[in-house]
Amino acid sequence: MVIVGVGVVAPGGIGRKAFWDLISAGRTATRPISLFGASGFRSRIAAECDFDPLLEGLSPQEARRMDRAAQMAVVGAREAVADSGLDFEALPPERTTVSVGSAVGCTTGLEEEYVVLSDGGRRWLVDHTYGVPHLYGYMVPSTIATEVAWTVGAEGPVALVSTGCTSGLDAVGHAVEVIREGTADVALAGATDAPISPITVACFDAIKATSAKNDEPYSASRPFDRRRDGFVLGEGAAMFVLEEYEHARRRGAEPYAEVAGFANRSNAYHMTGLKPDGREMSEAIDAALRQARRAPGDVDHVNAHGSGTKQNDRHETAAFKRSLGRRAYEVPINSIKSMVGHSLGAIGSIEIAACALALRHQLVPPTANLHHADPECDLDYTPLVAREARLRTVLSVGSGFGGFQTAMVLTGDRS
């Protein structure tokens, strides 16, 4: 299964090109929160998208009925479809599947509406007469998948995959499985999240998971750095057109990459805590490599989860060592969360986009803000400057609340 179209809505710039320009240059898009008044919050930094739905081509009614997460997914989907060169109207709709990931769904819209219906939290018995017609569509995030399916008139299986912070990897993996079993020929798959909203910022404040370096917002996301103090919340979307390889080859498409391996495991340990040994992430990596028929020595680059919390970066480093052995010390690893923040369910797909573009450009984007080595994170995380490299096999991993651990192997040629 190959990726033939990529669409991205990311902090720092809308569109695939703006995204690649940002991360390949090692620029960061984290800044003081501007989407709402955040003065009373512990963490006041986020990686926001300068995203205006009308400017990005949505109609006024589309923009009104869709939550921001759905808006970004649709814009990303349209870019991916245009990029793919596929004419969806000429394809049998029942052979197109859609799989969209999201961790927190339409939280932004749900919270905005709640403030009105409850009159600022004063009424537990919220006032239904203020309910907007699409409020139910905010409560049930499957409507995001509905909107994406409508962009291409897909009539095959459609689903929203919601496995927390691995949603972005899991949704693409799910689509690949649906194509592989023969149910569909083409997929529109990816993920979105727009969590920069008071309730989500507050919930991470409560567990001190986000960075509180409010005086250094542009460099607050510091994966693998000794001075890291948590992740920076982000938003965005990345969508892909995936096609069965022969289907793509017959029409002369130029794929970005093949999704050669995908595996997920769970740590069954704790909803937020991670054991230092990284065992279950390592199992997922091993299984994904086996499926891709690649050995650790074949891995040319690792796109880490690299959220920038003390425990994650340590956990992940251990997982890489466990799975890749000596190769873990040789391969360029990075975390683009250092630049575009952690957009929860979306980031797994945004990172797949980074890998696909890395394969196309033969360039590993750096980990920004990495100035002080942490003895517990002693691998090569490609600090500060992008690195040219011969890339054929790329590994991307994710880890999330609930214990989910996912690994995906993307390859840039068919050997």
Place this chain on the structure above:
Amino acid sequence: MITGLGVLAPTGRTVAEHWSSVLAGRSALAGITHFDASSYPARVAGTVAGFAAREQVPGRVVPQTDRWTHLGLAAAAQALDDAALDPAALPEYEMGVTTASSSGGTEFGQREIEALWRDGPGHVGAYQSIAWFYAATTGQISIRHGMRGPCGVLVTEQAGGLDAIGQARRLVRGGLRAVVTGGTDASLCPYGLVAQLSSGRLSTGTDPARAYAPFDVDAAGHVPGEGGGMLIVEEAEAATARAAAHRYGTVAGYAATFDPPPGSARPPALGRAITAALADAGLRPERIGAVFADAAAVPELDRQEAHAIAGVFGPYGVPVTAPKTMTGRLYAGGAALDLVTALLALRDGVIPPTSGVRHPVDELRLDLVRDGPRQADLEHVLVLGRGFGGFNAAVVLSR
């Protein structure tokens, strides 16, 4: 092979209670008592009465999770117990959990958002980050039972339970020994109810006996409910090898389709989900002994569903029933509960009735099972689910 079942539903807090209520045609729909719903146009629901989380969920997990997860944990434990499956005895990476989710930890979320806006950001608790998101129940089940294989969450509203079991089947075919699947829902809090109201699909009927009447001339929407079911799907040979006490049936066929966008000239895709599921099962329509309908009770949707069923089975071609009329539509829990009910029907050779229907719409040409359960020698049954926004799913269960 499905080897274990667990239920927490308005019709019963165990599989046996639920089945006996449903066979007796005893609807559990009643006026909402969990909060004062008198100012809302919809005031009837199916509630899991008498559920004490502390009795079925570890005490330390209770404050960390929403009622939706309490119900899910309790149902999963019941199902594992029913299957006599001890997760500790299985290789940890060969067990997984895939649940359907719909609105997540709705009431927990409403309380936390209220605290934020009424009292300030510092009043949001440490558990909001793990209690409300759609993956919470899968995560908690995986942790409680030490299941380290692939775990997932699918959101397709009322179709979710069918898509989840379809995914469970994929996982077992891919080598997993056992999967906990199904779903629960608990969105009967003020914000949850009001959000559902905005869908335009809730019945405003105040008589619980008539408020949810699918395929009826007076069909005017559905009644919501909470709860759901969990099922243990095991690799068939492994189930045989350990002499599993229950072999309820297999997922012989599964298909999911999506309706065309509004304004399209193309027809709804439910009929195609039915034919694809039958083809997947390798069965002709006449082999199906009963259809457990989605039963939206919205006239246009009832017409679409009846048309799809008649299109495949012929007019009055197969017994159709909707025991969900006794529980309400349970969203993430709905299709899972339908699967449980359908498996019990297969086991006992009896099709449970549909309640609330007085005047079926003749033009729909459905052989609706009402006025009592119907004995039937069932080998295969079909379960349908349609999720808000265009999702269709169909599952063929075989004895």
Place this chain on the structure above:
Amino acid sequence: MPELTLEDLKRILRVAGGEDDPETLDGDILDVSFADLGYDSLAMLETVSRIEREFGTSLPDELVPDMPTPRVALDTINSRLRAAA
């Protein structure tokens, strides 16, 4: 001047963290680790958060990881409450 007593702490722990066994917090638990009492990092964050709200104070981030037992918790929190008064 407000002070956090062991009874206060037990009460807040029960609400914040639940309990599997009603006898868990009975008896002399001053030097039993919170982990052994069954309270994980999230339960401790929730407990501290409720203490902050109840006593109208703000406690530093580093508190939770450095507070292994009820005795240490009471000492640390009460010295902060005294300093703030």
